[in-house]
Amino acid sequence: MLVVDDTEFNRTLISAMLRQAGFRRIQHAVDGFDALRKIDDELPDLVILDIVMPGLDGFEVCRRLRADGRFADLPVLVQTALSNTEDRNKAFQLGTTDLITKPIDRHELLARVRIHLENRMLIQDLQLYRARLENELGMAREMYDHLLPTAAMFDRIRHDSGVHIRHHRAVSSELGGDIWGVIPLPEERFGLYLLDMTGAGVSAALNAFRMHTVLHELSTLATQPARFLTEANARAVGLFDSGERAAMIHGVVDPNAGTFTYATASCRRPILVRRGTPDAILGHADGAPVGEAAGSVYRLRTLPFGPGARLMLYNKAVLAALPVTGPRSAERLLAELAAIALQAPVLDDARDAMIAALVEAVGDRPGQDMTLVFLGKDVREPLGAR
Secondary structure, three states: OEEEOOOHHHHHHHHHHHHHOOOOOOEEEOOHHHHHHHHHHOOOOOEEEEOOOOOOOHHHHHHHHHHOHHHOOOOEEEEEOOOOHHHHHHHHHOOOOEEEEOOOOHHHHHHHHHHHHHHHHHHHHHHHHHHHHHHHHHHHHHHHHHHOOOHHHHHHHHHHHOEEEEEEEEOOOOOOOEEEEEEEOOOOOEEEEEEEEOOOOHHHHHHHHHHHHHHHHOHHHOOOHHHHHHHHHHHHHHHOOOOOOEEEEEEEEEOOOOEEEEEEEOOOOOEEEEOOOOOEEEOOOOOOOEOOOOOOOOOOEEEEOOOOEEEEEEOHHHHHHOOOOOOOOHHHHHHHHHHHHOOOOOHHHHHHHHHHHHHHHHOOOOOOOEEEEEEEEOOOOOHHHO
């Protein structure tokens, strides 16, 4: 602890009270400048500070300490004979933790010192916990990024099928449990899935990582969306704990047939936009959640996906964030936003317009991680022109 007082008798008296109570590491500072030097050299656990001192008074010492982020949580107990309410308020406004009235009462001094030392220890423990948690969340997000399709994969898909793929992830303060991926298939086709775990946090993220492995083990079934979901569900039933579920969509893009053939498991409805047409098409979304029950059956659906088409998949957090009032559903509002934004001729511009529309509607800090995947079909060039 550091006792700051320009009067030697006061420093000695306060130190004696503290030592009698069992405190041993006590330093002195004779004025405000001396206090700031000593605090900068070695951070104390608590400062007992006199207000009325020559040169640099206690008010200014408090102000300078609180202006430095290193000392934001340092307990500062001000000892003062000031009875003026305005001066006492000023002390608190400048960052004083607590006041001790002169003449100092031993019992009051020790009670306030102990409670603020305990509070400081709690704050330090919380800061360490928060730092560890943020580090673990950062590692989890880095792992998530490594699981996503790469730019090289996007280039390969575009070269083979003429389909552009873009995505967007709006990160919240909570770790999400959604994952998406691309599975290359024969004949210029490719599979596309988006899985969205219920809940949030570490358990949801771990389940998403586990399901990523499962889905790639099932890649030989990716040409059959309904069977792909059936097998994924069978694996998830044995993998998830009670109450854990996932919404999912898996589909096959066939650029030659001009179709997106898909199956859904309690997911959000895919949105299709055709450039030059004013309305968006909402696809179907049915089927039991993945992991809910063994033997669930999933239906096959098809959307047209020819030249000029835009397809958007998204997780539940996108709809949850939309401010919907009246009879209009969140899906319908999202489709209306997409019908305008996805008209841009370049998919990058269409994605950016969609993100801007969402930010305007829900803000740039969502309550949960939001994931959106965009597909755009080019006008197909003759094979020899590539």
